Amino acid sequence: xxxxxxxxxxxxxxxxxxxxxxxxxxxxxxxxxxxxxxxxxxxxxxxxxxxxxxxxxxxxxxxxxxxxxxxxxxxxxxxxxxxxxxxxxxxxxxxxxxxxxxxxxxxxxxxxxxxxxxxxxxxxxxxxxxxxxxxxxxxxxxxxxxxxxxxxxxxxxxxxxxxxxxxxxxxxxxxxx
Numbered sequence: 001x002x003x004x005x006x007x008x009x010x011x012x013x014x015x016x017x018x019x020x021x022x023x024x025x026x027x028x029x030x031x032x033x034x035x036x037x038x039x040x041x042x043x044x045x046x047x048x049x050x051x052x053x054x055x056x057x058x059x060x061x062x063x064x065x066x067x068x069x070x071x072x073x074x075x076x077x078x079x080x081x082x083x084x085x086x087x088x089x090x091x092x093x094x095x096x097x098x099x100x101x102x103x104x105x106x107x108x109x110x111x112x113x114x115x116x117x118x119x120x121x122x123x124x125x126x127x128x129x130x131x132x133x134x135x136x137x138x139x140x141x142x143x144x145x146x147x148x149x150x151x152x153x154x155x156x157x158x159x160x161x162x163x164x165x166x167x168x169x170x171x172x173x174x175x176x177x
Contacts (some may be wrong), residue, residue: 021054021075021076021170021171022054022056022073022074022075022076023052023054023055023056023074023075023076023077023078023167023170023171024055024056024058024070024071024073024074024076024077024078024130025043025046025055025056025057025058025077025078025080025163026039026043026058026060026067026070026071026077026078026079026080027039027040027041027042027043027044027046027057027058027059027060027080027081028040028060028061028062028063028067028079028080028081029061029062029081029082030061030062031061031146032144032145032146033142033143033144033145034139034141034142034143034144034145034146034147034148034149035082035089035137035139035140035141035142035148035149035152036082036139036142037082037146037148038080038081038082038137038139038148038152038156039060039079039080039081039082040059040060040061041148041153041156042080042156042159042160042163043057043058043059043060043080044059045156045160046160046163049160051167052167052171054171055167056070056074058070065122068122068123071123071129071130072123072126072128072129072130074130075130075131076130076131076132076166076170077130077131077132077133078132078133078135078163078166078167079097079132079133079134079135080134080135080136080137080159080163081134081135081136081137082136082137082138082139082142082152083134083136083137083138084138084139085136085138087138088138088151089138089139089140089149089151089152090137090138090140090149090151090152090154090155091137091138092135092136092137092138092155092158092159092162093134093135093136093137093138094133094134094135094136094162095133095134095136096132096133096134097129097132097133097134133166135159135162135163137152137155137159138152139152140152
């Protein structure tokens with residue numbers, strides 16, 4: 001089996017060498033509000049896995065602006081969060097950050113929504129915004145408690161599969177071991 005980490009650089013058309021992208025998986029949410037913390041739960045599961053060296057997994061919690069440097073250092077960002085999209089609990093959404101901005105009224109995220117959007121806008125103003133994919137999970141419960149609802153918890157393996165598909169698109173030679 002060939003692993004991407006065996007090759008420090010990839011060849012681009014024309015023989016120019018490029019480094020593999022720096023990929024950040026950022027799980028955000030409030031662990032104290034049941035399903036609102038799903039992004040952090042996903043990040044915790046991913047941290048148990050062997051991932052390519054180009055991939056970093058961060059539990060962003062509700063940190064908002066303190067995530068700015070991490071976001072700006074990334075070439076590729078995969079953001080995982082609870083998203084209220086009027087679907088049934090456990091529904092999974094996947095969209096780009098521009099779609100998110102365009103449909104802000106259609107996709108209502110968690111209590112830290114403004115902070116995350118402000119971070120992206122600030123990174124854009126500074127001049128470095130990574131290619132971003134948002135993977136959202138429709139919450140069932142948004143009440144005090146640290147446990148996820150069964151509907152949301154049962155979707156974590158599928159969310160991880162979607163994240164791995166994103167990684168494979170960015171690092172084509174990567175194979176899960």
